[in-house]
Amino acid sequence: MDDSKTFELYQKGNTIGTFQFESEGMRIYLKELKPTDIEDLIAMNALYRPGPMQFIPSFINRKHGREKIEYPHEMLEKILKNTYGIMVYQEQIMQTARIMADYSLGEADTLRRIMGKKKPELLPPEEKKFVERAVAKGIGEKLAKSIFETMAHFAGYGFNRSHSAAYSLLAYQTAYLKANFSAEYMAAVLQRNKNDIKKITYFMDECKRQDIQVLGPDINESEFKFIVNNAGQIRFGLGGLKGVGEGAVNAIVSERKVNGPFNSIFDLAKRIDLRAANKKCLESMAMSGAFDCFRGVYRSQYFYMENDQDSSFLDKAIKFGGKFQNDRHSDQMSMFSIDPIEVKDPEIPKCEPWSQLEMLAKEKEITGMYLSGHPLDNYSIEIENFCNCSLNELNLEIDKFKNREITVAGIVTEAAHRITKTGKPFGLFTIEDFTDSIKIALFSEDYLRMRHFLKPQEFLFIKGRVETRYKSDDIFEFKPKSIQLLAEVRNKLTKSVTLQVSLRDVSANFIDELTDLINSNTGQCKLNFVVDDKEENNFVELYSKDFKVDPNNHFLESLEEISGIGYKLN
DSSP: OOGGGEEEEEETTEEEEEEETTOGGGGGGGGGSOHHHHHHHHHHHHHSSTTGGGGHHHHHHHHTTSSOOOOSSGGGHHHHGGGTTOOOBHHHHHHHHHHHHOOOHHHHHHHHHHHHTTOGGGHHHHHHHHHHHHHHTTOOHHHHHHHHHHHHHHHTTOBOHHHHHHHHHHHHHHHHHHHHSHHHHHHHHHHHTTTOHHHHHHHHHHHHHTTOOEEOOOTTTOOSSOEEOTTSOEEOOGGGSTTOOHHHHHHHHHHHHHHOOOOSHHHHHHHSOTTTSOHHHHHHHHHHTTTTTSTTOOHHHHTOOSSTTSOOHHHHHHHHHHHHHHHHHSSOOOTTOSSOOOOOOOOOOOOOOOOHHHHHHHHHHHHSSOSSOOTTGGGHHHHHHHOSOOHHHHHHOGGGGBTOEEEEEEEEEEEEEEEOTTSOEEEEEEEEOSSOEEEEEEEHHHHHHHGGGOOTTOEEEEEEEEEEOTTOSSOEEEEEEEEEEGGGHHHHHOOEEEEEEEGGGOOHHHHHHHHHHHHTTEEEEEEEEEEEETTTTEEEEEEEEEEEEOOOHHHHHHHHHSTTEEEEEO
16 A cells, blocks of 8 residues: 555554544544434535635525425426535536436536536536526526536536545544544654644644643653653653664664663663664764753753864763673673673763853754753744734735735744845844745845845844835745844833733732732833623723833743733733
8 A cells, every 4th residue: 555645643652543544444433423423524524615605605504494495497496415415516516417417427427527627718618508407397497597607616626526525534633633533643644744844833832722741852762753751741752863764773772671770871882772863863862862861961061072082972982882782792800700890871971051042043954943941932922912914824825914914923944145247245044933035135225234134043023014025026025124133012002001900810819919920020111901791701901100011931930820810911
């Protein structure tokens, strides 16, 4: 079977099943459904398309008896009964042509293709033929034309019923697996898309939404693929690390299963096949955090060198392990003992740990993503309150933002300062937020005014407009108008803090707790309230004259801990 159609499911490190598109065994999941439910799943899959989508409310209302089922003609009741009088499938278009205008199977298929491929020049002859034949069968000309127009509209976007049935089966199976084996299913999806960083990011967010924790690689738990551990957490696969091959992982996992977990980098180096797991492989593991389980050693220490001529600590550990293995397998023994001479482990060097930013950058270099967090985590409040567009939205729907002022934020991942052929300086830089990245160019005065911001690892807040590209009328691009450091945005832009309170949460204790918090965080920002009464479906806006606050992290985090309070920086 084609491997692209297969998902493997893991539970506690073991394969618990294979999910295959064409697997007969998967049909067991449909036994819990009634035939009418299956029919409705097939229909809804086909309805979610541009043509018939507008009829989804009618489909639902007719199914539940809230709307009368009407047919374009009584002759069509048999073929439209399962879809409550609504044309949904291409097969229904063909059957309509056969029933109402005596089309042959070949003619009906030709009509379907003409309608489906939207060839307007070929439709008038077909309409004339359809109407003439329908009239000959006693159907009114006006009604025949109306039915043909309906057919043309639906066929243009119509879906093949057999295809919809297959997709509905797959959708139901997928939903079943996601609902009943959530972690295992998401582990399989992550494994399947491990080389597509945008999809991985999307699925990691989905794991967070489902409260499924995705852990980084671990030398004592990870296998080659993503797995689910005993705690129901997804563990990153060692095979997803740059420079780590399947042979190296198999050697490590086999040794671990036979002789137990590794207790240090020296224990690892002494036990594994260093020909399979070479220096580059172990460096990738150290950078990604796979050795974080070894207490007393942090990531920077593996790469520490006393001087330029010295070897790194990881290098020394590998040489130590190699020597240990050679000595163990040699015939040289102590003349006083049958036991090999014990060799002391090399000394662990002392050095400063990597900064959070440096550690995350190296994680991304090796895995393609940030595992321990995100460089922008400290600025999530600024991004949520002062940005009106994500980079993902800007990339996917840039036309929607044309001639509008938008604000985005991110970390600079690449920056270059160059000279045009005419000798004018310009700059190119790439920024990345939680959702995507975008490449931006600065020219002329804009470059001279903002070039000092074009540095890797800089956190920026950018205001700009989406305008047409130079010498183009239909290609749009984002053009920055001003840039400032993201760290300065909250203090510079926050004029007031609006607290969102539900009336049912207001009590004497609530008021005392909130008053104490406000009094301990006084500042220069105005304080506003929006009190919402959900029972009356109403709200009231209140403005404080006596209190002003400082929107620092402690104040905002404490607000989130008080039940029923939301906030907005203005």
